[in-house]
Amino acid sequence: MAEAKWRDVGPVGPFTVKPLQEVLVDGTPIAISHHADGTFGAVSGVCNHAGGPLGDGHLDGEYIVCPWHQWKFHARTGAGEPGFEEDCVPSHEVKVEAGRLLVNLAPLTRRHKKPHEPHPLARPVKRDPGPVRVAGISTTSMDRKAPRYSGSDDLLQTALRHAETDLGAETRLIRLNDLSFRSCEGFYSKAARACTWPCSITQMDPKDELDRVYEALVHWGDVVLVATPIRWGAPSSLYYRMAERMNCVQNQVTTHDRVLIRNKVAAFIIVGGQDNIQAVAGQMLGFFAELGFLFPQFPYIAHSRGWTAEDMEKNVAFVRESRELKDGAAELVGRAVALAQHLLEERPTPDRIERGGRKAHRMTE
Numbered sequence: 001m002a003e004a005k006w007r008d009v010g011p012v013g014p015f016t017v018k019p020l021q022e023v024l025v026d027g028t029p030i031a032i033s034h035h036a037d038g039t040f041g042a043v044s045g046v047c048n049h050a051g052g053p054l055g056d057g058h059l060d061g062e063y064i065v066c067p068w069h070q071w072k073f074h075a076r077t078g079a080g081e082p083g084f085e086e087d088c089v090p091s092h093e094v095k096v097e098a099g100r101l102l103v104n105l106a107p108l109t110r111r112h113k114k115p116h117e118p119h120p121l122a123r124p125v126k127r128d129p130g131p132v133r134v135a136g137i138s139t140t141s142m143d144r145k146a147p148r149y150s151g152s153d154d155l156l157q158t159a160l161r162h163a164e165t166d167l168g169a170e171t172r173l174i175r176l177n178d179l180s181f182r183s184c185e186g187f188y189s190k191a192a193r194a195c196t197w198p199c200s201i202t203q204m205d206p207k208d209e210l211d212r213v214y215e216a217l218v219h220w221g222d223v224v225l226v227a228t229p230i231r232w233g234a235p236s237s238l239y240y241r242m243a244e245r246m247n248c249v250q251n252q253v254t255t256h257d258r259v260l261i262r263n264k265v266a267a268f269i270i271v272g273g274q275d276n277i278q279a280v281a282g283q284m285l286g287f288f289a290e291l292g293f294l295f296p297q298f299p300y301i302a303h304s305r306g307w308t309a310e311d312m313e314k315n316v317a318f319v320r321e322s323r324e325l326k327d328g329a330a331e332l333v334g335r336a337v338a339l340a341q342h343l344l345e346e347r348p349t350p351d352r353i354e355r356g357g358r359k360a361h362r363m364t365e
């Protein structure tokens with residue numbers, strides 16, 4: 001047994017005020033718990049999952065709940081929750097002497113990480129051979145039981161048909177409206193490293209279906225074609241729900257120096273009854289640039305009949321019947337596929353991109 005290293009962490013009083021708190025003992029974070037029977041527990045303050053601060057979590061009975069993704073560890077023994085006991089953090093002896101709390105820094109039990117099957121999305125990003133692949137993302141929102149005509153969706157389908165039939169590309173259409181997925185819950189706001197790849201929600205919730213979008217954008221597709229209506233001068237609410245969940249893709253650059261999107265192309269179809277096209281396009285271009293996508297020359301097509309055009313039925317009829325818009329959608333995907341083909345042949349993006357990237361400075365630890 002290792003030699004004891006008892007350390008005085010302070011008067012007992014403050015440790016009885018809160019059920020759980022973190023102390024740094026010789027630089028080591030320890031989660032100190034105080035229980036209803038007046039006793040104390042001490043375990044490592046570093047979670048087995050992604051290093052979350054256990055001392056900042058909360059107690060659920062005898063278990064500490066990690067504040068980042070809710071893994072649980074016994075507050076005295078460090079054992080994982082029932083069924084995951086082997087996944088344990090170090091435990092420490094703790095005692096009270098002369099009104100002071102003492103912790104033995106030499107751990108009583110050791111850390112053990114039970115191997116977890118990695119999520120399929122966590123595999124290395126490696127393009128399989130084959131023709132250019134175009135993923136279409138339709139972001140319009142509607143009643144699934146009573147679908148209506150959508151101009152942006154129609155133009156997206158036109159583009160995908162052209163890509164498949166005339167350009168020999170493989171295509172995949174994803175309608176966000178058909179997927180059940182949670183909004184981003186702000187793991188990044190807890191700590192930059194609490195936002196993981198794959199997304200923490202995707203890893204924890206097998207019912208969340210945004211994995212299909214991640215798969216198409218990060219692994220499968222060479223081109224992503226995003227179609228949106230304009231709603232109150234902005235892309236659709238479903239677009240924003242997807243965009244917020246993409247934080248995990250962008251954040252990998254910042255936290256792990258890992259660029260997931262390389263040599264991929266994005267282009268956009270924007271259809272609005274009224275205007276603000278350039279602001280919508282600007283948002284989408286800025287966001288997809290931050291993810292690492294490249295753009296063809298003239299990377300979007302858009303349509304609006306203008307600020308005063310409240311006769312929406314005429315707008316719908318216009319889009320439905322417009323040969324020009326359909327041709328424009330076909331030409332847009334043509335430009336995107338041509339650029340993707342060039343990128344596939346040349347692979348110009350270097351293997352390593354310095355972490356600065358868009359930030360131009362390193363993250364402050």
Ligand code: FES
Pocket residue numbers: 047048049050051052053066067068069070071
């Ligand atoms: S649950 Fe603790 S870091 Fe994820």
